Amino acid sequence: MTLPLDYLPESPSQTAGPYVHIGTNPNWVEITGVWRDDLGLVLVGPETRGERILVEGVVTDGAGAPVRDALVEIWQADAAGLYPSPAETRGRADPHFSGWGRQPLSAEDGSFRFETVRPGSVPYPDGRPQAPHITVWIVARGINVGLHTRLYFADEAMANAADPLLNRIPEPERRATLVAERSERDGRAVFRFDIRLQGERETVFLDM
């Protein structure tokens, strides 16, 4: 005689479909007057602490075509490496930073662009530092379960080389798919992070 374990199974995922923006960005698809602002468009304000950066890129499919109907969300720590979340136990995050962004891809070229701050380092469960990173999550028509990945910064080479997650990628050449290229525009660092769902230089996706 054994006692059954009393867990519920997680609800299974389904694709967000081609009209996800009706629910997440109604104003963007011209469903106006229902709520004032689409959530997640702005992460920073004038009082946010830290180095302002731009994060931009495109999402492409296995044929190299832009995935114009995708929705991208990002989640990150503030400049001091603290998350604006009740589950953050190490201190209080910058009250002028939301940490969370959400955006539909451009219907023209499948691009996204977030204005944010460079995140500080946060610890791995064993206490080692993780290199600064931004969590990225993508849903779209044809994606059955939201894809989870991470953006790291090309100008953090030493931290990246010691990062516990990057070092767990079995094929070293694939680590580069998570490292955003740096350039500058109007005196501000711009990080280019293209997400390739399938095929050549396919982005590493995570089961976390």
Next chain:
Amino acid sequence: MSYFQRDRERHPPAFTPAYKTSVLRSPRHALLSLPTTISEETGPVFGHDVLGALDNDLIRNFGKDGGEAIGQRIVVSGRVLDEERRPVRGALVEVWQANSGGRYRHRKESYLAALDPNFGGCGRCITDDEGRYAFRTVKPGAYPWPNGVNDWRPAHIHFSVFGHAFAQRLVTQMYFEGDPMIWQCPIVRTIPDPSAIEQLVALLDRRATIPMDALAYRFDIVLRGRRSTMFENRPEGN
């Protein structure tokens, strides 16, 4: 405090060729598996201040001058729980759907069924202390889509749910009890396990019906649970 691993046998795999768009949008490499870190164990918080009075009333939240949506009036309610049956309070639940004729209000939609001038199709709410949420809406119609030559989606409502952690982020679809279209749909059938499909079928909830007003459906959502750190050396504590 790491989150339970996702049971990928209950979720659909990425590559499901009967759902054609998945063919070019599914990674070919295996996912890299890691325990959750603080980056996934935290997540955004949404306060009630983001909500307007009609955000969870799709019958009335789009129509001008008090106009109401046409269709079978229904209430959809349920609880957001985690795998350990704990209510997930303060969870933002967003929904979107077609109107009663199966037509979405979206510029890329060209189905010949008419738009309803009083129906937008979006709603949202935040769960209460018991994890409960509720929407009022009209039952969406089935609609045809270009996959096979004659594929139709069953009536469905899309759900996007935020738990307390980014690891719990979930997008899914709710179906309606007794709909024969469910078992023919290539998107439903991306889920290999019939019992997992059943978990997405809302039940007619006679007790929650509003007499002379609306039928009711009950749909509970389960997010990933987390295990307490009993024997783990974690500097930041539990």
